Amino acid sequence: MAGAERLLCSLAGIVSARVVTDRDGQIAEIHVLATDALHPKQVVRNVESALRAGLGLEVDRRIVSVAQVRAADAAFPSPAPEPAPAGPARTPPPGRLGFADFDARCDAMQGATCRVVLRAGDRQFEGTGEGPGTTQGRVEAAARAVLAALAEARAGLPVGLEGATIVEAHGRTYVLVAARGLQGRRSVRLAGAAPLSRSPEEAAILAALQATNRWVDLPHARGAEP
Template sequence: MALTAPGNPLSHTVSSPIAGSVLPLAEAERQLRTLPGVLDVRIVPSETGAVSEVHVVTTMEVSPKATVRNVETMLKASLKMSVDHRKISVATSNEKARAHVEAERNIAAPVVSAPTLVAPPAPAPMKAPRLFFEDVEIQRSRAKGVTVRVTLRKGDQSFTGECEGPESARSRAELAAKGALLAIAELERGAGSFVVEGCKLIDAFEREFMFVGISVRVGRETALLTGSCEIKDSPETASVLAVLDATNRWVSRI
């Protein structure tokens, strides 16, 4: 059931830091508003500064489940924050709500005054959309063993990478990582030089994490990129998110 967005946009806190980060809440909320379909965001901190709640208002073009995954990925990859998906709530709205929110933002936008001229400030340069996780599928067959299909999204486009191999818990995680790199290669020119060095399950702080190593050619040298993600949904999903953690900043330079 879709929820109608409130008449006024969500209020935003601009002074409290998030979970010990130097970035203010307003910066985190601004980045989350760049996600596909997101109309507005409000992050509620706890008394200790950790994230207590994340409230998101979206259009109907992206499912709530995909939005929650996108929020988790953005906070992890861009702000190095790990937020439990149960703290993220999503309400869907229609396009009229988007127009209302954008109108309110335009009214509140600051202006630069001069003796004979009043003009809005020059818009900030637009950043290229980042890569976000959308889905991972696992298919088993006697002939091929296991096939892992990974779907990533950039803006309003989604691309798929698929790998197959023998059936085992470790191989599924590595196949998911390779599938993620194939999807990245479809999205980004110059990303085809990525190679999965390995995936490793790590126990730390009474939790399980997926750790991946990815090599990439830099001129005549080879650089090692690493990424990690706490296992919440499945090892395969965590493997894909760890790949994005390792490559998102690198891919943004390509």
């Protein structure tokens, strides 16, 4: 599906696109990294229209996930920041889950593991995740750890990981995380993106939180605390 990806990347506002096919060669997932110049729903409509007009492909809009970055960040590569000095993690607003800490291990034979600590006020919640012993596996392990911590913080929270991947766009590297939540009887596609500047795990954690935090705070997310 390289042709479809090239077509999507030519659309206004789209920085990068990844098309995933099933065993039959049919499009199963489309992950798009876009600037904030257009509303995500408009990006999805543009994707549908481009594939229909350019390649004669009909896709269900529900398989398209959109993660957004600021237009300035996507257009102008910037050097990776220096590592932040050691110190206590910044406390998020009361009730809002924020990133507190993580530790990770990766071995080519035993695979990658990651433990993530999230904080809400003075409470902490931990989650662990695993993946293959590769850079991609490190990203997946960290994203799974975030969702596990969310499940601990919000008992019964109906959200699961659909995928986590690394993409290159305009000289920069990003981590994209796609998840799916449950709103009543309807599933909701969630997506987040973060620049990979220091470690795959940190970028995946921030992308996973971007994908889920606003949705988790909404009253329709089952298990959300009042």
